[in-house]
Amino acid sequence: MTKSNHSHKPSTHTFGLTARIFIGMISGILIGTLLQLSFDDSGDLSFSVFGMHISTYALLVEGIFNVGGEIFVASLKMLVVPLVFVSLVCGTSSLSDPSKLGRLGGKSIVLYIGTTAIAISLAIFLALLVAPGEGLNLTSQAVYEAKQAPSLGQVIINMMPTNPINAMAEGNMLQIIVFSVLFGIAMSMCGEAGKRLTNVFEDLSEVVMKLVAILMNLAPYGVFVLMAKLFSTIGFETIFSLFKYFLLVLVALFIHGLVTYPILLKLLSGLNPLILLYKMRDAALFAFSTSSSSATLPITMETATKKLGVKSSVASFTVPLGSTINMDGTAIMQGVATVFIAQVYVVDLALSDYMMVIITATLASIGTAGVPGVGLIMLAMVLTQVGLPVEGIALIIGVDRLLDMTRTAVNVTGDCMVACIVAKSEGELDLKVYNDPEAGIKDEEINFEKS
Template sequence: MSQNAHKYSLTVRIFIGMIAGIIIGVLLQLVFDDSGDLRFSIFGYSFSTYNILVDGIFSTLGQIFIASLKMLVVPLVFVSLICGTSSLTEPSKLGRLGAKSIGLYIFTTAIAISLAIGLGLLVAPGANVEAATDVTYTAKEAPSLSHVIIDMFPTNPVNAMAEGKMLQIIIFAVLLGIAMAMCGEAGKRVANFFEDINTVIMRLVTIIMNLAPYGVFVLMAKLFATIGADMLGSLTTYFLLVLGVLVLHALVTYSVLLKVFTGLNPLILFEKMRDAAQFAFTTSSSSATLPVTMETARNKLGIGKSVSSFTLPLGSTINMDGTAIMQGVATVFIAQVYAVDLTLSDYLMVVLTATLASVGTAGVPGVGLIMLAMVLQQVNLPVEGIGLIIGVDRLLDMTRTAVNITGDCTVACIIAKSENELDEACFNDINAGRREEDIDLEHFDRNS
């Protein structure tokens, strides 16, 4: 097989899996009715072919794939952060990385929601939509900002890892890495141990990535077999507006920032982000996609270990540009549907609240709706209005997750460039990272 074929094999397989899953899901909706027609009986028990395929095989395999990705997140973040932090020769560098990362993430989030509100007011997606009287939505209580800050610091690191509390894991790993860097020879011996673990974990990431086309197939088949096309009727303008702002933010905002701060070609970044974006789109989870994002950043974009180990896990937790865009458009949409006139100060409050709320938004599917309830409450809009958009939010959640992880890597490139931790030759090499993504599992032992 040619080198070019090797390079694109994983990308092509994932894309084929995605398209095949969509087609199978749509066909299942056309062939079977709501009751799951084409039933059969075995030993007196009745079975629905539709339920066996969708709720049985597709759902089970899809959840196994998601669980496999999530399995890697905590050990990957913990070990890579320790390795990156313990290798820092300048203690001040960690402070610079933190300040730059948080500052850029908040800056891009503020741009995202401002753009969403501005275009929402211009397009007016809710002007001709009537609020349904039977629409309900029970909002979960959103955490306060003070609670988010307090909850960043772990009282039990082991419990934080067991529950997947990323901010607590990040802080503990950073502190442990700093302590290792200050312990001389003892710290170096422990660091070497974690470096070996990190090598094994990254190889495990590669194995999971080779199984991605099958996971993508069952996830997309399950989604499109259950989602109804009729729900897009009255929400077409809202759906297309959110989708348009997401694409605009990814292609324009990130391109401008990357070009201005680094001089790098944004098209190369988008090309190399394809695999990670496809993972993000199908999983709807920044956290589940993190192993793939980190592999892409290190092996394809040339981002140094100390930067990628710190910036990307932090970004998967606090960088929620896509979620902020949904919140901005949804706020305008719901205000228009319920004929509530929001003032300039109200919109400024939405920008501030959504930007700060992104810090407390976990990188898991659907959590944006919880934070939207918090935003709506700040400007006295009915939380029940979330029920109007919840039907199409699953598809939008997939897209905004892809935007989020693209933003993570854009910021990581900018920070790596400023810290002289970016291998520009690797970034500009379109073939970089090809060998790691195309391991032949049948000959895995021989190649390793």
């Protein structure tokens, strides 16, 4: 009996993908912290190349780490538009019942708005309990100029693309979703021509998902340089001065992600929430590293479809919509920040004011969708609504970057949680895949060697 030459081929990686990403993240944090502690204006090492004076710190942080991190985030963003367009066209064109699309949209929006309302209510309750701003007399050299947020009516108008290609070029997610849905519906009504085009889009979807898998295998290196750059430049003294506020936002985020979401998932779908949290680990680490729901979207989609068993017809709609309007993490920051700023400026807010904060922030999660700096714009709207000074935002800008990382991880977890609930209610969830702890892992393995 002849043995195959490949029967004992060693595994390419000793550690799984999650472990490698985690190692990259921790290594980056340690290297970045050591760089910040080791180098200053007097102690920086430097050398000359072709007569140019080069700083070692600048070479590492502004050179290697900055370039590597920007390339990694850009490569993720590169896939967002083709992934959303292709997957949403595939999902919509496969719907046999057009009314199903309305149900998917209605359920998704109600769930996203509901979780946002719960998030900000939880944040306000905890902030009033802990009182993070009492007794603080903080001053800040930073200034914050509030940008004008569009009205809800204008957002609805802007959802209809006048130029779909331009919408894709600019990454306007709501316009891309609308065009993709209309394109998919038209394909489903075109008979044989639509079926032929559907086959093409399904093949394109496979190719795009394979690109996602390739990037996931390069993620540990991307995460390393992102963390190394961030922690070599972040000011730790700012964190210490705002430690109570910083810690409270983190606690509220963890409670929402690890308690609220599991309870909602169990009550509304009967699914085991521990499986969801376990399978979200890669997407959460990506979100933490990039601080962008949009950049993490390819990974979130891959997690929802390959690991959680959500059918593409549901995931292709609910997940991109969630990355655009689901602001649970941001809502938590707004709730704590509103109470914090009110206490710092010694302004007493009535119960009606807190109710106004909850309503404003919840509705603003849709009204400001797709606007750059959305979290701070929403916070400016909330502060204005209850008569607090908008310049108070300058007090918390210093620690917002680190908190943004954590709240993005919470947001993508919420996207997948809603996708699972909606899919289960529509009979579009593969329970075998959901309950399989190894589901989707083989799809992440890429052999770069020629077979």
